[in-house]
Amino acid sequence: MASFLMLAAAADPTAMPKDLHGFLDPNDSVAISFWIISIAMVAATVFFLMEAMTVGAHWKTSMHVGALVTLVAAVHYFYMREFWVTMKSSPILYRYIDWSITVPLQMIEFYLILKAVKPDIGAGMFYRLFIGTVVMLAAGYAGEAGFVGKLLGFIVGMAGWAFILFEIFAGEAGKTSGTVAPHVQTAFSTMRLIVTVGWAIYPAGYFFGYLVFTGNHENILNAIYNLADFVNKIAFCLAIWSSAKTDTLERIAKGEAGYRPA
Numbered sequence: 001m002a003s004f005l006m007l008a009a010a011a012d013p014t015a016m017p018k019d020l021h022g023f024l025d026p027n028d029s030v031a032i033s034f035w036i037i038s039i040a041m042v043a044a045t046v047f048f049l050m051e052a053m054t055v056g057a058h059w060k061t062s063m064h065v066g067a068l069v070t071l072v073a074a075v076h077y078f079y080m081r082e083f084w085v086t087m088k089s090s091p092i093l094y095r096y097i098d099w100s101i102t103v104p105l106q107m108i109e110f111y112l113i114l115k116a117v118k119p120d121i122g123a124g125m126f127y128r129l130f131i132g133t134v135v136m137l138a139a140g141y142a143g144e145a146g147f148v149g150k151l152l153g154f155i156v157g158m159a160g161w162a163f164i165l166f167e168i169f170a171g172e173a174g175k176t177s178g179t180v181a182p183h184v185q186t187a188f189s190t191m192r193l194i195v196t197v198g199w200a201i202y203p204a205g206y207f208f209g210y211l212v213f214t215g216n217h218e219n220i221l222n223a224i225y226n227l228a229d230f231v232n233k234i235a236f237c238l239a240i241w242s243s244a245k246t247d248t249l250e251r252i253a254k255g256e257a258g259y260r261p262a
Contacts, residue, residue, distance in 0.1 A: 030219050044237065059113075073098055103137060104133050131163070202228050
């Protein structure tokens with residue numbers, strides 16, 4: 001017994017094996033951020049699906065699409081975390097596959113919340129937002145993967161983002177948002193703010209990670225991207241949920257047909 005206590009006392013409780021077999025290293029903050037965000041996305045998915053059952057019918061599709069955004073992100077974040085831990089490099093392909101699905105879904109949300117209250121809206125808005133998204137993501141991936149120059153990828157990607165901002169501020173989407181119900185306007189305005197301010201984190205990470213600083217900055221770049229995804233995906237969908245919940249509760253209080261207390 002005494003010898004066992006001596007060995008235990010001599011052991012370093014903070015020592016970590018060199019090969020963690022794919023498990024998290026407590027000193028790898030980026031890997032930890034991948035894990036935290038993946039779990040947060042799962043939790044958000046469950047929350048949005050459950051809450052979709054408590055809101056008005058015209059909000060349900062938007063809530064379900066929001067749950068798809070966080071679900072797809074959660075699955076990819078599990079893979080990105082494993083890639084980062086195992087390969088010790090940026091999961092560029094996984095990240096852009098994730099964005100190629102979730103970002104168009106987020107753009108669809110602008111169309112859906114307006115279409116639900118103004119059925120006469122044409123599909124042109126959706127296609128313009130989709131084209132801007134494709135240009136933005138394709139250019140970003142081509143630049144990061146080395147298919148084109150980093151600066152060219154950045155410039156074309158920024159042009160795609162600028163096209164999206166034009167549509168949601170001054171284009172058909174922006175103009176239509178000023179003619180709909182107050183709660184839809186609130187959701188649209190918050191989502192637009194996130195796409196403007198929150199999405200600025202992505203080009204900032206690209207700009208400083210590839211164009212300003214030389215050398216390997218994958219830790220910083222992935223930490224920035226992870227933070228941006230955490231804020232922009234979950235907060236984007238929460239904006240829809242908040243307006244949907246408020247609108248539904250007000251209709252219940254007024255006793256409108258088809259609405260009843262949960």
